[in-house]
Amino acid sequence: MNVHSHDHGDGHHTHDLSEGEVRARALESLLREKGVLQGPIIDEIIDMYTNDIGPMNGAKAVAKAWVDPEYKQRLLANATEAVRELGFSGMEGENLRAVENTDKQHHVIVCTLCSCYPWPVLGLPPRWYKDTPYRSRVVREPRKVLAEFGTTIGDEVDVKVLDSNVEVRYFVLPKRPAGSEGLSEDELAKLVTRDSMVGVTVLAPVSKAAA
Template identity: 75%
Template sequence: MSENHHHPHELSDGEVRARALESLLREKGILQGHVVDEVIDIYTNDIGPLNGARAIAKAWSDPDFKKRLMADATAAVGELGISGMEGEHLVAVENTDEVHHVIVCTLCSCYPWPVLGLPPRWYKDAPYRARVVREPRSVLAEFGTIVPPDKHVKVLDSNAEVRYFVIPQRPRGTEDMSEEQLAQLVTRDSMVGVTVLPDVTDKVAG
């Protein structure tokens, strides 16, 4: 069913436009290489994942929204003003005490850009795409995530028609936090499922 995937040599319309714009700006001397790298890093690690973090925080805080998110993630995140290319057919899956989900796209790198930002390089690399299916616990351990033997690890394969993202388990110690505070705890990697969020401990005010 490879026709459902963007193959590695194929670019989405957004990627084509972005590369064309980057090339033009470099040619005109408007953008330097290190500036482009910094902007990409910001969108990969900060701005992009904040959308997904807002949705996760609301799901933790609002049971009704969580039900809608689990039933139709595309529509639910749309309620928060989150939409866009590569954001169709979103499916949210929840990590629990019984199961840990991790996301991959084995044939390419289908990825829910509107909620997770730009895909990290390791997500697109062949070793991750191949190994996480065969030996998910070993791959997760390399990210520092040790899944207990009695917890099932479920690997979900995204494609152009289904783009998964993970609702991580809510950390203990966050019961009194606002949605804004909760969103600050959520990371891109936890929404891919390669990491878990640490519990929050009381800190002595400095």
């Protein structure tokens, strides 16, 4: 089943949800019933934290690692403490581990049991990350799943799938894109995407016009 063609509806069984997700859904239902939440507002808020606000934290850590070799060493040695230096910490981030993508190895992250995810650096997990097709298939056929995201990894590169869990949550330090050498740290952070920090995509080279 194609990851992106899967029905992304909310048909999760309750036993597939974490305690926090169950409580959040109960609270959402109550607020909607009382009229506090109107229309699609909660979906808009969730989308904002999933795609914009949350991943910005990780992007800042990645950009700093690209320009500061000492920070990069600290990030790879103890990501929890390294991102705390930037002011990011909290729930789901007690034991972060950063892994580096290189010319020889490409990492991709999954949680095969539920949806463990590094919230302090990536925000809320996207729906496809929580859905069964991605969770089951990326372990068995990672290159095929990556291709469905538009990512082709050469045969000379080893693809390693890392399984996040309650004890450790991974995120990827993607390869710095070619052509970005003259960019500032803030400009570099704008290039980093959530999906590149999950490992399902790679960052495109920077055109001379954009640099």
